[in-house]
Amino acid sequence: MGLTVVSTFFPIPQDRGDPVRVLMMLRAIAKVRGYTLLAVRRPETTDAQVEELRALLPGVEVRDFAATPYRLDRLGPLGRYPESLGGGLPPWVRTRYSRALHDDLRDRAGAGVAIGEAAGAYLADTRLRWHWDKANVLATSSREDVAEAPGMAHQIRARYLAGISARFEARALAHCGTVSVTSDEEAARLLTSHGRKADFTLPSCVPVPDGHVPAPRQRELVWLSSFAYRSNLLGLRRFLDEAWEPLRRAGFALTLVGSGLSNGMRDELAAYDGVRVLGYVDDLRPVLAGARAGIVPLWSGAGVKLKTLTLLAHSVPVFSTPVGVEGVPPTVAVRVAPTSVGLADQLLAASEAELDEMAAEALRLVRERFSQEWFATRLVESLGAHGYLDQAP
Numbered sequence: 001m002g003l004t005v006v007s008t009f010f011p012i013p014q015d016r017g018d019p020v021r022v023l024m025m026l027r028a029i030a031k032v033r034g035y036t037l038l039a040v041r042r043p044e045t046t047d048a049q050v051e052e053l054r055a056l057l058p059g060v061e062v063r064d065f066a067a068t069p070y071r072l073d074r075l076g077p078l079g080r081y082p083e084s085l086g087g088g089l090p091p092w093v094r095t096r097y098s099r100a101l102h103d104d105l106r107d108r109a110g111a112g113v114a115i116g117e118a119a120g121a122y123l124a125d126t127r128l129r130w131h132w133d134k135a136n137v138l139a140t141s142s143r144e145d146v147a148e149a150p151g152m153a154h155q156i157r158a159r160y161l162a163g164i165s166a167r168f169e170a171r172a173l174a175h176c177g178t179v180s181v182t183s184d185e186e187a188a189r190l191l192t193s194h195g196r197k198a199d200f201t202l203p204s205c206v207p208v209p210d211g212h213v214p215a216p217r218q219r220e221l222v223w224l225s226s227f228a229y230r231s232n233l234l235g236l237r238r239f240l241d242e243a244w245e246p247l248r249r250a251g252f253a254l255t256l257v258g259s260g261l262s263n264g265m266r267d268e269l270a271a272y273d274g275v276r277v278l279g280y281v282d283d284l285r286p287v288l289a290g291a292r293a294g295i296v297p298l299w300s301g302a303g304v305k306l307k308t309l310t311l312l313a314h315s316v317p318v319f320s321t322p323v324g325v326e327g328v329p330p331t332v333a334v335r336v337a338p339t340s341v342g343l344a345d346q347l348l349a350a351s352e353a354e355l356d357e358m359a360a361e362a363l364r365l366v367r368e369r370f371s372q373e374w375f376a377t378r379l380v381e382s383l384g385a386h387g388y389l390d391q392a393p
Helices: 017-030 047-056 077-086 091-095 098-106 116-120 138-148 152-174 184-194 230-249 263-269 283-287 306-314 340-349 350-369 370-384
Strands: 004-007 035-040 060-066 108-117 129-133 179-180 220-224 253-257 276-280 293-296 318-319 334-336
Touching: 004 017, 004 098, 004 152, 017 035, 017 047, 017 306, 017 370, 035 098, 047 060, 077 091, 077 152, 091 138, 091 184, 091 230, 098 116, 098 230, 108 116, 108 318, 116 152, 116 350, 138 152, 138 184, 152 184, 152 318, 179 184, 220 283, 220 306, 230 253, 230 263, 293 340, 306 318, 306 350, 334 350
Parallel strands: 004 035, 004 108, 035 060, 108 129, 129 179, 220 253, 220 293, 253 276, 293 318, 318 334
Antiparallel strands: none
């Protein structure tokens, strides 16, 4: 009667928000008790990365699984969509599904913790009492994708994904004993969409970088996100098209940092004068040390944004739309505007003294409200209160 943890996003490398949250959860639980981790490898995951994860989780049995290939993957969407529909799984969830992992779970008893939306695929047909940690409410976020879809073909695809995502989420919720979300706003969405109350909220948190010495350069801006996430890219393009020209004329420069950058995206974004497309970097400290401010132009998405917290943790003032600061309390460290032009106006109006004050408050906020220590305490106390950490390993 032990504890089993399932993650469908292999947490190494730490190249985007999902693996950051996953690894923080895994390490926090490991500090209070042993467990068995069942993790789905990414296509590019190496054996060395699996061993690295084992070294980071002493006392944890790490079992890794490859995702089960689509039977008709060679046909592209014409093969993948019918198979995912037959299994009741959104295609992106089916891509992370391992039949071998699910079979392993059927022989287990006790408590289970499922991390992330795609982990909901494993809750049925097991004897475990499940806690499901959700990054966002699919029934809501998938509807936003419909509103953003350009053209009839994309609209049809987005509507299909919204329907199957909401049905998948409802079935998974029926098989979990408790559920957590990342913000009060997400808790309200869960209640509205599914009539289910969140048992607790667990905002994402970030580590305070060791040895980071800010040395901001005047009028140096940074954008930090995954290029592979559509809402991030749409928001960035909207900001560049609507508000970048007056900032460029005022002498601002913008560096774009993040994973998932394709050559086509690089060429498109580098065409904007004053924009430097850096892509993924192993160490954010040298890049963010020179940033005078960060921009988070988002008009869709849910939950606490790790990109926002990461900027704040590096003492970078944040200029964001309301979506980009969900779950972040009102603070001097952040300025908010609903439009691209409003963000540009805020940046143009901010004095160096104001930016210095914002930077100092940014680091204080993360240390007090969004640190790894706070996250670990909240997670362990909440899981313990609901009986998931009671059993001896």
